Amino acid sequence: MVNPNAFRKAVLTRLSNMRTEVFSRQVSAIEDAPNLRILSPSAWRSPLKHDAIPTSGDLALLQKLEEVGSSVKRVQSLIEEQHSQASETAD
Numbered sequence: 001m002v003n004p005n006a007f008r009k010a011v012l013t014r015l016s017n018m019r020t021e022v023f024s025r026q027v028s029a030i031e032d033a034p035n036l037r038i039l040s041p042s043a044w045r046s047p048l049k050h051d052a053i054p055t056s057g058d059l060a061l062l063q064k065l066e067e068v069g070s071s072v073k074r075v076q077s078l079i080e081e082q083h084s085q086a087s088e089t090a091d
Contacts, residue, residue, distance in 0.1 A: 004079040011072045015065050022058050 004076045004083075008072055008076045012069065015069050018065055019062065022061055025058070
């Protein structure tokens, strides 16, 4: 890997974008819920409890994103360690 910092930045940017997408879907689902309540009078008496709770798929995706982020940090530190060892042996 030529530039580990650029790689890390690219991966973290992608992870951030994916998190934003998941969050946007959750907000969209919550915003759509009032429209459902207008159509269903029984929903007025019983608010939807799952509106604010992310789905298990979203939670799994977020967990995987965190794992990828951790892996990227480990790879970056290994690469930096390898570069520092290589420069020490060159000196």
